[in-house]
Amino acid sequence: MVEDDTKIDRQVxxxxxxxxxxxxxxxxPDKAELIKxxxxxxxxxxxGLLEMIDILRRNRPSPSRLLEEKRxxxxxxxxxxxQFKKRGSDFLEKKAVSFRKKELTPEExxxxxxxxxxxxxxxxxxxxx
Amino acid sequence: MSHFEFKxxxxxxxxxREVLHELRVTSFPVNVKELIRERGISYRESDxxxxxxxxxxxxxxxxxxxIIVNSSIPYAERRNFTAAHELGHYEIKGHxxxxxxxxxxxxxxxxxxxxxxxxxxxxxxxxxMPESLIRNRLGRSPFNLDTIKELSYDFGTSLTSxxxxxxxxxxxxxAVVVSGDGRILWSKKSESFRYELxxxxxxxxxxxxxxxxxxxxxxGPQRLGPRGWLSGRGIPDDLDLIEHSVCFSNLGLxxxxxxxxxxxxxxxxxxxxx
Numbered sequence: 169m170v171e172d173d174t175k176i177d178r179q180v181x182x183x184x185x186x187x188x189x190x191x192x193x194x195x196x197p198d199k200a201e202l203i204k205x206x207x208x209x210x211x212x213x214x215x216g217l218l219e220m221i222d223i224l225r226r227n228r229p230s231p232s233r234l235l236e237e238k239r240x241x242x243x244x245x246x247x248x249x250x251q252f253k254k255r256g257s258d259f260l261e262k263k264a265v266s267f268r269k270k271e272l273t274p275e276e277x278x279x280x281x282x283x284x285x286x287x288x289x290x291x292x293x294x295x296x297x
Numbered sequence: 298m299s300h301f302e303f304k305x306x307x308x309x310x311x312x313x314r315e316v317l318h319e320l321r322v323t324s325f326p327v328n329v330k331e332l333i334r335e336r337g338i339s340y341r342e343s344d345x346x347x348x349x350x351x352x353x354x355x356x357x358x359x360x361x362x363x364i365i366v367n368s369s370i371p372y373a374e375r376r377n378f379t380a381a382h383e384l385g386h387y388e389i390k391g392h393x394x395x396x397x398x399x400x401x402x403x404x405x406x407x408x409x410x411x412x413x414x415x416x417x418x419x420x421x422x423x424x425x426m427p428e429s430l431i432r433n434r435l436g437r438s439p440f441n442l443d444t445i446k447e448l449s450y451d452f453g454t455s456l457t458s459x460x461x462x463x464x465x466x467x468x469x470x471x472a473v474v475v476s477g478d479g480r481i482l483w484s485k486k487s488e489s490f491r492y493e494l495x496x497x498x499x500x501x502x503x504x505x506x507x508x509x510x511x512x513x514x515x516x517g518p519q520r521l522g523p524r525g526w527l528s529g530r531g532i533p534d535d536l537d538l539i540e541h542s543v544c545f546s547n548l549g550l551x552x553x554x555x556x557x558x559x560x561x562x563x564x565x566x567x568x569x570x571x
Contacts, residue, residue, distance in 0.1 A: 272400065276348045280398070283345050284356060284365065291339045292361050 176207050180214055188221060309416040313387045313423035326453025327425055329380040333364055338387060340380070342368040353379040354398040355386045362387060374452030374455040379420055386413070415501075418440060426452045426462045435463060440471040440556050441518065442541050456543070461485055471556040474526070477507040477549055486555075493529035494555075500525040504550040505542045514542050514551070526555055 183202050190197035197217060207213040229237065272280065307315065317327075320335055338355075345351055345367050353366040364383040370376045379399070388396040392413055399414065412516045431448065438444040440463060449459035460473040464487050472486035476499055484494045499506040502525030508514045518541040523532045526540065541554045 271349045272348070276350060279346050279348050280351050284354060285342050287341050287343060287365055288356060288358070288363055291341065291363055292358075 309419035310423035331380035340364040355383040385417035440469040474553040
């Protein structure tokens with residue numbers, strides 16, 4: 169069974185190659201003939217693949233368009249790289265100031281306030297504040 | 298006619314040098330508590346009933362000034378740095394708030410968004426480890442863990458503070474990285490260190506990563522390829538890097554020193570390459 173599938177795959181592969189080669193050579197390959205040569209169990213899928221090749225060929229961009237797209241992609245990659253770099257450095261800065269300690273909770277803040285007031289009074293006596 | 302003496306604003310390090318000069322400090326480590334008292338500021342320590350997310354404060358009221366440092370900070374060096382940081386708030390022109398309450402986040406803010414906290418740290422670094430002395434020492438000793446340990450001992454600072462200061466002032470191509478939980482938490486590189494350091498997760502190609510996998514980390518410096526620590530373009534694949542990782546099991550942190558072997562040779566090659 170596996171061998172049969174492999175055989176069909178190879179056959180389909182060969183038919184698709186013939187079709188693409190003929191197109192690339194500027195010819196007009198006989199689709200109906202190729203479909204007829206394709207094993208019945210794979211015909212529907214084969215027709216779909218031929219259509220996909222046709223669509224891709226119709227929408228093939230010109231070399232200048234390709235170059236433009238390439239430049240646009242490069243710019244995009246550069247921009248993304250910059251963004252990642254910045255995010256990386258923001259991350260480091262954030263971590264640099266926060267790796268060891270957590271924030272004071274309201275309860276802890278109250279304790280700190282009380283201690284500061286107590287020590288200040290011990291040091292300097294009663295103050296107005 | 299009233300006499301007005303215009304005094305330009307110094308750099309934070311400039312204020313620290315002024316204090317050292319005025320109080321004729323010539324021997325190190327600096328006794329920061331003594332300096333604080335000599336400046337007419339009261340100094341106290343308190344455990345703040347076990348509150349740990351608070352390192353210290355400067356309180357100024359009615360012409361009186363008080364610095365309190367959290368005594369539950371586990372290391373004397375760290376408490377010393379905190380005291381120096383608070384003194385910085387007192388000495389630096391423009392730090393006019395009546396109260397500065399500083400957390401560990403502020404004290405560690407060597408790249409802080411809060412400019413006054415950053416300045417207080419610059420002040421503390423210069424007060425405890427004056428640039429001229431550290432440069433002089435680094436001119437004579439190569440950047441490595443032994444040198445950092447000596448600096449830390451001689452100037453009474455933590456190993457991390459000494460490493461940061463050394464990286465800041467070293468002529469060598471070197472860097473310090475602190476990792477926790479398998480990630481790079483922060484890093485700093487010297488001016489001459491041209492390459493980008495990686496961030497985020499530690500690479501498996503580093504010895505520091507072994508610590509977080511429960512594996513043994515070699516005690517001495519290790520030579521390795523560049524990809525574990527460096528990122529970006531233009532890194533020669535045959536570049537050798539030295540990694541010396543020190544593990545702090547109690548803190549779950551790894552301090553890593555990175556530098557290049559034979560720095561002098563490489564620099565010579567670059568000089569002749571024209």
